[in-house]
Amino acid sequence: MKWFKKVHHYLPPDFILERADDLCIRCKACVTQCSFDANFYDQKRNFIYTLQQNCVGCNRCVAYCPTEAIVVKNRPNPFREHSHWGAYYISGIKRRAYYGGTPVKSMGNDRPFPIYWDKLLLNASQVTNPSIDPLREPMELRTYIGRRPKYLKKGEALPPSIMLQTPIMIGAMSYGALSFNSVESIGRAVTMAGTFFNSGEGGLSRDHYKFSKHVIVQVASGRFGVHKEYLDIGSAIEIKIGQGAKPGIGGHLPGEKVSESISQARMIPKGTDALSPAPHHDIYSIEDLRQLIYALKEATRYSKPVIVKIAAVHNVAAIASGIARSGADAISIDGFKGGTGAAPEIIRNHVGIPIELALAAVDTRLRQEGIRNEVSIIASGGIRGSADAIKAIALGADAVYIGTAALITLGCTLCQQCHTGRCAWGITTQDPFLSKRVNPDIMSEHLYNLFNVWSLELKEIMGAMGVNSIESLRGNRLHLRGVGLSDRDLEILGVLPAGE
Amino acid sequence: MKLVYIKEDACVECKLCELACYVEHSPTKDILDAYEMEIRPMPRCEVDVELPYSASIMCRHCIDAPCLTACQNGSIYKDERGAVIVNEKTCVGCWMCIMMCSYGVIKRDTRHGYFGISTKCDLCPERETPACVDSCPNGALLYDDRG
Numbered sequence: 206m207k208w209f210k211k212v213h214h215y216l217p218p219d220f221i222l223e224r225a226d227d228l229c230i231r232c233k234a235c236v237t238q239c240s241f242d243a244n245f246y247d248q249k250r251n252f253i254y255t256l257q258q259n260c261v262g263c264n265r266c267v268a269y270c271p272t273e274a275i276v277v278k279n280r281p282n283p284f285r286e287h288s289h290w291g292a293y294y295i296s297g298i299k300r301r302a303y304y305g306g307t308p309v310k311s312m313g314n315d316r317p318f319p320i321y322w323d324k325l326l327l328n329a330s331q332v333t334n335p336s337i338d339p340l341r342e343p344m345e346l347r348t349y350i351g352r353r354p355k356y357l358k359k360g361e362a363l364p365p366s367i368m369l370q371t372p373i374m375i376g377a378m379s380y381g382a383l384s385f386n387s388v389e390s391i392g393r394a395v396t397m398a399g400t401f402f403n404s405g406e407g408g409l410s411r412d413h414y415k416f417s418k419h420v421i422v423q424v425a426s427g428r429f430g431v432h433k434e435y436l437d438i439g440s441a442i443e444i445k446i447g448q449g450a451k452p453g454i455g456g457h458l459p460g461e462k463v464s465e466s467i468s469q470a471r472m473i474p475k476g477t478d479a480l481s482p483a484p485h486h487d488i489y490s491i492e493d494l495r496q497l498i499y500a501l502k503e504a505t506r507y508s509k510p511v512i513v514k515i516a517a518v519h520n521v522a523a524i525a526s527g528i529a530r531s532g533a534d535a536i537s538i539d540g541f542k543g544g545t546g547a548a549p550e551i552i553r554n555h556v557g558i559p560i561e562l563a564l565a566a567v568d569t570r571l572r573q574e575g576i577r578n579e580v581s582i583i584a585s586g587g588i589r590g591s592a593d594a595i596k597a598i599a600l601g602a603d604a605v606y607i608g609t610a611a612l613i614t615l616g617c618t619l620c621q622q623c624h625t626g627r628c629a630w631g632i633t634t635q636d637p638f639l640s641k642r643v644n645p646d647i648m649s650e651h652l653y654n655l656f657n658v659w660s661l662e663l664k665e666i667m668g669a670m671g672v673n674s675i676e677s678l679r680g681n682r683l684h685l686r687g688v689g690l691s692d693r694d695l696e697i698l699g700v701l702p703a704g705e
Numbered sequence: 706m707k708l709v710y711i712k713e714d715a716c717v718e719c720k721l722c723e724l725a726c727y728v729e730h731s732p733t734k735d736i737l738d739a740y741e742m743e744i745r746p747m748p749r750c751e752v753d754v755e756l757p758y759s760a761s762i763m764c765r766h767c768i769d770a771p772c773l774t775a776c777q778n779g780s781i782y783k784d785e786r787g788a789v790i791v792n793e794k795t796c797v798g799c800w801m802c803i804m805m806c807s808y809g810v811i812k813r814d815t816r817h818g819y820f821g822i823s824t825k826c827d828l829c830p831e832r833e834t835p836a837c838v839d840s841c842p843n844g845a846l847l848y849d850d851r852g
Contacts, residue, residue: 230740234719269719269842272736631717638757644715644844 217283218257228274235266263620265629311547311623321561330671339664345674351510370399376606379405384640392416394652408470427481449586450544452516455481495531510534517563522570540586547624568601591662706787713760715845723748725840764826772802
């Protein structure tokens with residue numbers, strides 16, 4: 206035992222790692238796999254000890270233990286029970302007092318806010334309208350993201366758009382936040398599935414330029430890694446105004462994660478923090494946004510759609526209306542539940558509104574103003590399955606972005622340690638040894654399977670509804686019914702209560 | 706013949722290949738029994754670590770195996786699969802095979818008597834795929850045709 210407890214910085218461990226001694230064969234797989242130094246082997250006693258304080262509950266050791274000797278348990282409230290002062294608040298205060306900084310967390314809002322997806326139910330056809338068997342009849346999932354003209358003139362070209370084989374894309378997670386192998390896996394999977402991934406704000410490694418037909422390149426407030434070639438290789442360009450994990454805050458990449466290749470992709474010195482400013486310093490109005498949109502369109506000769514990404518906030522409908530009028534081809538809305546990005550805990554947990562309400566409000570507003578055809582809407586932030594995706598589409602989204610779901614496929618267990626750069630699953634690390642843990646050959650296959658299965662599930666649900674094209678379902682809120690929602694909620698969502 | 710190919714890019718140093726190897730070469734093939742045995746079989750593959758690089762190294766089963774020609778009493782032979790095998794009953798522990806091996810994958814198991822015997826990968830004759838390949842959690846070992 207080589208540690209000594211620091212009582213003046215003591216916080217009760219969040220997890221208890223139990224190792225059954227009759228099953229432990231001292232293979233030390235848990236020791237080599239733990240990137241947080243929680244497990245270590247004592248040769249003198251021939252025993253593997255655990256430093257509970259360091260355990261982050263990532264379950265890497267549990268997965269690798271060949272005899273299932275390890276169990277990681279949540280520690281019950283270590284403090285005295287108090288209905289007002291829960292352990293979350295007590296630990297939070299202690300942590301701030303000990304370290305003198307605001308805690309940073311990632312992988313989405315983990316507080317128990319209501320989830321509206323679970324209060325929306327889908328329709329199915331009975332007697333009066335036939336349901337469709339997707340295995341026997343053709344089903345159309347193909348989606349186009351981009352502006353749709355009000356009418357077509359003969360000989361006039363359509364505005365640029367991107368074609369998705371399934372209305373699911375992978376949201377913005379930068380190279381830098383993710384390891385090289387993770388981006389490689391994602392790129393290969395979307396290429397196979399015929400959809401797109403978003404490069405995130407940190408530029409793109411030159412080795413990933415091969416995914417040019419399947420990448421949406423992002424331009425964010427820091428302009429990291431943005432140059433002519435980068436804009437040219439993207440199939441679409443996304444301007445990031447805000448993200449669901451931290452509305453109102455720019456992206457943060459700690460210096461520990463800025464390795465040699467990241468520094469080249471981002472065009473910043475090695476080891477420096479990459480802190481994007483909170484606003485775009487050239488955008489203070491819709492008119493300014495219009496200038497940037499047209500600057501990007503001009504730079505790419507009007508050949509690519511421009512997406513504007515905003516976080517779901519209080520006036521989202523009015524903001525979206527402004528964006529639609531500013532010349533954007535698509536709006537991406539990121540809800541407060543999701544977000545893989547590392548953010549100050551206080552912002553992550555308390556800022557923003559649910560994507561379900563924001564999406565419904567934006568779709569309703571754009572329809573009322575007669576400009577819904579001018580923009581596509583991409584919903585993101587907490588899409589947990591194909592059911593959430595299809596509910597989002599019925600509420601008015603053209604497509605959805607998934608982030609957390611994609612990372613879970615790569616192995617993520619939501620231990621929320623992305624910002625440390627020590628990801629035990631090799632997903633969000635730049636350590637060359639740890640990042641080997643994502644094998645693109647295996648993981649791209651897994652991710653492709655996810656796209657495939659979700660697409661199949663979308664088709665099954667559409668078949669049950671009696672709809673044979675995703676276009677017929679888009680914004681068709683009559684296919685949704687709400688349960689356990691207030692009248693006001695139902696009014697905003699634009700859905701009828703179940704039974705009506 | 707088929708051979709275990711090593712993908713160093715995917716090795717995560719968990720050493721489950723070594724574990725699977727000695728369990729496969731234990732009498733009962735039971736993981737707990739193998740651990741509790743007084744003289745455990747030696748793993749025939751070994752994870753070499755030089756961070757950030759790591760790779761599991763085992764016999765390459767050379768076509769013109771130098772160890773086979775070096776063996777003074779014919780204890781090393783090629784079986785019908787083409788795998789280079791040590792006959793543990795006749796090996797006298799002269800270590801000439803170790804001197805000749807260019808990969809350093811033949812090990813001295815000196816726990817058996819004074820001279821001990823040579824131990825090396827036998828491509829798990831009782832299995833369709835070697836145990837190390839089956840156990841690798843990250844696809845760092847591939848069992849594929851040579852060439």
